[in-house]
Amino acid sequence: MSLSKLNSLYREVILDHADHPHHKHALTDATTTMTVKNPTCGDVINLDIDLNEDDVITNIGFTGEGCTISQSSASMMSDAVLGKTKDDALKMAKTFSDMVMGKQHYQADLDELDDAAILSSIVSFPARIKCATLSWWALQRALLSNQQEESDGEA
Amino acid sequence: MKTDISDLRGDFPILDQLVNDEPLTYLDNAATAQKPNQVVAALTHFYQTDNANVHRGVHTLAERATVAYEDARHKVTHFINAAEPAEVIFTKGATDSLNLIASTYGEANIEAGDEIVISIMEHHSNLIPWQQLVLRKHATLKYIELTPTGELDMADADTKITDKTKIVAVAHASNVMGTVNPIVALTKMAHQHGAIMVCDGAQAVPHMPVDVQALDVDFYAFSGHKMMAPTGIGVLYGKRDLLAAMPPYQFGGEMINFVHRYESTWNELPWKFEAGTQNIAGAVGLGAAIDYLENLGMSNVQAHEQQLVNSLLPQLTADHQIEVYGPNDPVRHTGVIAFNIKGLHPHDVATALDMEGVAVRAGHHCAQPLMETLGLVATARASLYIYNTQDDVDRLIHALNETKEFFSHELIKAE
Numbered sequence: 001m002s003l004s005k006l007n008s009l010y011r012e013v014i015l016d017h018a019d020h021p022h023h024k025h026a027l028t029d030a031t032t033t034m035t036v037k038n039p040t041c042g043d044v045i046n047l048d049i050d051l052n053e054d055d056v057i058t059n060i061g062f063t064g065e066g067c068t069i070s071q072s073s074a075s076m077m078s079d080a081v082l083g084k085t086k087d088d089a090l091k092m093a094k095t096f097s098d099m100v101m102g103k104q105h106y107q108a109d110l111d112e113l114d115d116a117a118i119l120s121s122i123v124s125f126p127a128r129i130k131c132a133t134l135s136w137w138a139l140q141r142a143l144l145s146n147q148q149e150e151s152d153g154e155a
Numbered sequence: 156m157k158t159d160i161s162d163l164r165g166d167f168p169i170l171d172q173l174v175n176d177e178p179l180t181y182l183d184n185a186a187t188a189q190k191p192n193q194v195v196a197a198l199t200h201f202y203q204t205d206n207a208n209v210h211r212g213v214h215t216l217a218e219r220a221t222v223a224y225e226d227a228r229h230k231v232t233h234f235i236n237a238a239e240p241a242e243v244i245f246t247k248g249a250t251d252s253l254n255l256i257a258s259t260y261g262e263a264n265i266e267a268g269d270e271i272v273i274s275i276m277e278h279h280s281n282l283i284p285w286q287q288l289v290l291r292k293h294a295t296l297k298y299i300e301l302t303p304t305g306e307l308d309m310a311d312a313d314t315k316i317t318d319k320t321k322i323v324a325v326a327h328a329s330n331v332m333g334t335v336n337p338i339v340a341l342t343k344m345a346h347q348h349g350a351i352m353v354c355d356g357a358q359a360v361p362h363m364p365v366d367v368q369a370l371d372v373d374f375y376a377f378s379g380h381k382m383m384a385p386t387g388i389g390v391l392y393g394k395r396d397l398l399a400a401m402p403p404y405q406f407g408g409e410m411i412n413f414v415h416r417y418e419s420t421w422n423e424l425p426w427k428f429e430a431g432t433q434n435i436a437g438a439v440g441l442g443a444a445i446d447y448l449e450n451l452g453m454s455n456v457q458a459h460e461q462q463l464v465n466s467l468l469p470q471l472t473a474d475h476q477i478e479v480y481g482p483n484d485p486v487r488h489t490g491v492i493a494f495n496i497k498g499l500h501p502h503d504v505a506t507a508l509d510m511e512g513v514a515v516r517a518g519h520h521c522a523q524p525l526m527e528t529l530g531l532v533a534t535a536r537a538s539l540y541i542y543n544t545q546d547d548v549d550r551l552i553h554a555l556n557e558t559k560e561f562f563s564h565e566l567i568k569a570e
Contacts, residue, residue, distance in 0.1 A: 003507060003510055003511065003557050003558070003561045005175065005510050006506070006507055006510055006561055009506070010503075010561075010562075015562075040518055041501075041502055041517065041518045041519070041532075041533050042518065042519045042523070042526065042532040042533045043502075043532065043533075044532075065532050066500065066532075067500030067501075067502040067503050068499075068500060068503045069502070069503070125506060127506070127509075128502065128506060131502060
């Protein structure tokens with residue numbers, strides 16, 4: 001029964017987000033949009049963001065296809081950054097990246113990530129780290145306003 | 156003849172290990188095959204005893220290395236029944252072989268308005284070289300489509316291959332669906348219209364008897380590593396007349412005859428296409444892999460895999476929670492089977508199977524246009540080889556059942 005090990009990755013929260021993703025819809029007239037792909041598996045995330053004049057994320061939505069991990073990560077990421085400023089959201093993306101890569105990070109920063117922090121277990125599944133980071137990478141690209149379609153060519 | 160499979164597994168120490176506390180069930184052979192002790196020993200022997208550069212010295216080791224390298228070429232010649240060793244060119248692998256044809260024959264012969272016909276089931280390695288060639292030449296690329304059962308639509312092939320066609324390039328066996336394509340019929344069609352036939356044999360040569368003269372193909376490409384040889388060695392077979400008329404692929408040592416300040420002449424076949432120091436040990440390893448396969452007999456290799464497919468494929472197609480892509484008839488199938496568990500992404504499935512020690516591939520299998528045609532983002536893929544057993548098939552089925560149960564249970568709990 002070595003599938004019991006899967007419980008550490010596919011936690012209830014993650015499965016819930018994958019099954020009932022939050023913010024999974026396109027925004028009309030979004031101020032920023034970004035499409036990223038993971039060419040190794042074909043997963044796609046289209047991310048729409050509304051930023052107001054104070055650089056606060058006032059609305060966020062995503063569409064696309066992917067595995068349980070990439071879909072739930074996109075859902076949890078959207079929850080976490082909604083209402084945050086651009087700078088705060090970029091900082092959260094950095095924290096998330098450090099967390100899944102097993103780099104040093106602070107518990108206080110992790111708390112900011114809400115549900116998304118639960119993906120720290122992905123460290124034990126190195127082949128799946130890209131799945132978790134795809135939506136956060138879309139967020140970074142969107143906020144840094146590099147508006148062309150990009151592929152995730154690096155780990 | 157050694158055909159006892161339990162005996163065979165002892166030749167592959169890598170298979171005798173636990174992965175995630177479970178016995179390794181290696182079912183990713185379409186990606187690369189494991190190497191038997193005999194191949195590893197051949198490499199070790201070469202490096203410890205005969206290593207030198209080839210065709211370049213009068214000393215004893217240089218001579219021994221040259222003999223070993225050319226002996227490997229003779230083994231390949233016999234293995235695929237090429238007419239002579241001059242028609243067997245060593246490359247880095249099937250991708251390199253196909254790029255070689257596109258860059259030499261293609262560059263020299265394709266003109267604006269010409270057409271190249273490939274199939275929609277091609278691996279990127281037999282697609283992008285042609286796609287880029289037609290872009291450079293303002294020529295046209297056409298695709299032979301599939302039947303609903305994942306086989307080549309030969310009626311479509313008949314309309315796509317015309318007098319405008321200069322090259323037809325099709326895989327001998329699909330790396331996704333396990334389909335075996337009717338190469339003899341396609342080659343006849345190509346030749347009737349004055350086109351040449353290129354066949355990508357990467358998924359065929361390791362698994363079935365291949366006779367390039369019987370197929371009558373003009374070029375045939377394959378990789379060593381999928382047939383238990385080391386990575387970085389492969390073969391391009393080509394008919395002598397075509398190879399002789401083609402310009403060289405790369406320039407440098409070995410491929411020359413005389414070099415003057417402002418002009419050079421080229422070496423004879425096959426060395427004209429082997430610039431620089433080649434993967435000599437890789438060729439020796441490929442020779443050892445061919446010895447190993449010939450000792451088993453390619454008909455026995457094919458029969459063994461067929462027996463496993465006869466067990467695995469019907470179990471997968473009978474499962475209403477599993478979708479199988481490609482022919483449902485085990486007899487028309489290599490040991491490559493693409494599938495999905497309905498409602499689950501193949502990456503999640505592959506992670507779950509890995510926890511059970513079962514190694515499968517998940518993704519688009521370097522065949523994105525095929526995935527698009529099938530309306531899929533990705534699939535899981537199990538692929539068999541000679542050292543797999545009924546036990547491996549049973550472990551895969553067991554692990555798939557566990558996976559379905561894990562996710563259904565968890566999903567219900569989550570609601």
